[in-house]
Amino acid sequence: MPKIAVLPGDGIGPEIVAEAVKVLKTIEEISGVHFEIDEYLVGGVAIDETGNPLPAETLEACLESDAVLLGAVGGPKWDDLPGNLRPEKALLGLRKELQLFSNLRPVKTYDSLISASTLKPEVIQGVDLLVIRELTGGIYFGEKSTEITENGIKVTDSLTYTEKEIERIVRLGFETAMKRRKKLTSVDKANVLESSRVWRKVVEKVAADYPEVELSHMLVDNCAMQLVRYPKQFDVIVTENMFGDILSDEAAMLTGSIGMLPSASIGTEKVAMYEPIHGSAPDIAGQGLANPLATILSVAMMLKYSFNLNQESEQIEQAVQKVLDAGYRTKDLATTESKIVSTKEMGELVIQAMKDE
Numbered sequence: 518m519p520k521i522a523v524l525p526g527d528g529i530g531p532e533i534v535a536e537a538v539k540v541l542k543t544i545e546e547i548s549g550v551h552f553e554i555d556e557y558l559v560g561g562v563a564i565d566e567t568g569n570p571l572p573a574e575t576l577e578a579c580l581e582s583d584a585v586l587l588g589a590v591g592g593p594k595w596d597d598l599p600g601n602l603r604p605e606k607a608l609l610g611l612r613k614e615l616q617l618f619s620n621l622r623p624v625k626t627y628d629s630l631i632s633a634s635t636l637k638p639e640v641i642q643g644v645d646l647l648v649i650r651e652l653t654g655g656i657y658f659g660e661k662s663t664e665i666t667e668n669g670i671k672v673t674d675s676l677t678y679t680e681k682e683i684e685r686i687v688r689l690g691f692e693t694a695m696k697r698r699k700k701l702t703s704v705d706k707a708n709v710l711e712s713s714r715v716w717r718k719v720v721e722k723v724a725a726d727y728p729e730v731e732l733s734h735m736l737v738d739n740c741a742m743q744l745v746r747y748p749k750q751f752d753v754i755v756t757e758n759m760f761g762d763i764l765s766d767e768a769a770m771l772t773g774s775i776g777m778l779p780s781a782s783i784g785t786e787k788v789a790m791y792e793p794i795h796g797s798a799p800d801i802a803g804q805g806l807a808n809p810l811a812t813i814l815s816v817a818m819m820l821k822y823s824f825n826l827n828q829e830s831e832q833i834e835q836a837v838q839k840v841l842d843a844g845y846r847t848k849d850l851a852t853t854e855s856k857i858v859s860t861k862e863m864g865e866l867v868i869q870a871m872k873d874e
């Protein structure tokens with residue numbers, strides 16, 4: 518039986534994960550596939566209970582699972598802890614330990630949400646792009662140091678990549694583009710960073726193996742602007758860790774809310790991790806205001822990528838679309854015409870729509 522480790526985490530994490538787990542259980546009911554689903558501590562709640570944001574029991578369970586579903590970690594309660602003891606460290610630890618070097622963040626606009634966006638309809642209608650973010654290298658994992666000098670504190674975060682790390686993510690970018698509209702935009706800062714200049718060289722080398730893919734290089738600042746100017750120019754974007762983090766939050770707003778964007782982190786081992794791209798949203802936690810759709814859509818990605826359950830995955834996506842088409846919205850997406858629902862009600866509506874299909 519496939520094993521799924523569920524890590525609700527902090528803030529809105531438990532609320533959104535509860536709805537996503539109900540969706541998984543509905544898949545079990547409908548399709549007859551069975552999963553072994555167990556919950557573990559991660560992040561701030563894990564610090565509170567065990568003193569460690571990523572307890573050994575959680576890491577071992579994840580390593581032994583087929584897939585991990587994570588809510589979100591972090592919050593003001595733990596903000597003053599030193600970097601290596603913070604809840605976010607658990608997320609980085611999981612990505613590193615599970616060797617999840619690629620993070621897929623699909624950005625698709627729904628017609629029924631066009632009016633929820635602050636962008637013009639003609640700009641966002643039909644957007645269908647994928648950000649592939651490198652996830653286990655770059656400035657997140659480079660050497661860090663802090664020292665006292667005559668000018669006060671001197672602090673360093675270094676950005677390191679090996680050619681091999683760049684090549685494997687770039688190759689995935691080309692492979693993915695081949696299965697889509699055969700367009701790849703590699704995003705870097707080659708006008709300033711050494712790492713980006715090597716990144717570009719590797720992209721050029723790998724491109725020789727994919728002559729059918731239309732390749733372009735784009736500087737990250739321009740990409741940030743192009744994403745809101747004319748997002749339909751993009752098919753697959755491949756980029757390094759921190760650029761991918763920032764650009765995907767920006768791209769989320771093409772859909773109307775960060776609460777809509779799922780992600781899949783896939784690596785060299787069998788276990789993959791699925792999580793919404795947003796955080797623990799402490800400002801709305803515990804109030805039933807969180808949009809659970811990013812997490813529910815992350816379950817759809819899990820079914821597709823980890824379990825090859827393509828039909829079941831589509832069933833979830835179609836149910837989400839149906840609920841949105843019927844005008845139901847959590848508050849983040851609400852307009853004057855919307856039927857505003859809570860986190861739990863949104864989960865229940867998706868489940869009902871799945872059962873009706």
Ligand SMILES: NC(=O)c1ccc[n+]([C@@H]2O[C@H](COP(=O)([O-])OP(=O)(O)OC[C@H]3O[C@@H](n4cnc5c(N)ncnc54)[C@H](O)[C@@H]3O)[C@@H](O)[C@H]2O)c1
Nearest residue numbers: 589590591592605776794795796797798800801807808849
């Ligand atoms: N993957 C993760 O666990 C993850 C990701 C990002 C941030 N974080 C952590 O989360 C904490 C808060 O960070 P932040 O405020 O910068 O980012 P955030 O993504 O948590 O929230 C940003 C804004 O978006 C809103 N929002 C986010 N998710 C939503 C949802 N599902 N439905 C409705 N509204 C939603 C929030 O209310 C907030 O106004 C920090 O501790 C940060 O480190 C964790």
Ligand SMILES: CC(C)[C@H](C(=O)O)[C@@H](O)C(=O)O
Nearest residue numbers: 591605608609762794795796
């Ligand atoms: C919480 C933080 C470490 C994380 C990241 O920067 O990768 C988050 O912003 C994300 O996008 O998953």
Ligand SMILES: [Mg+2]
Nearest residue numbers: 762763766794
């Ligand atoms: Mg982020």
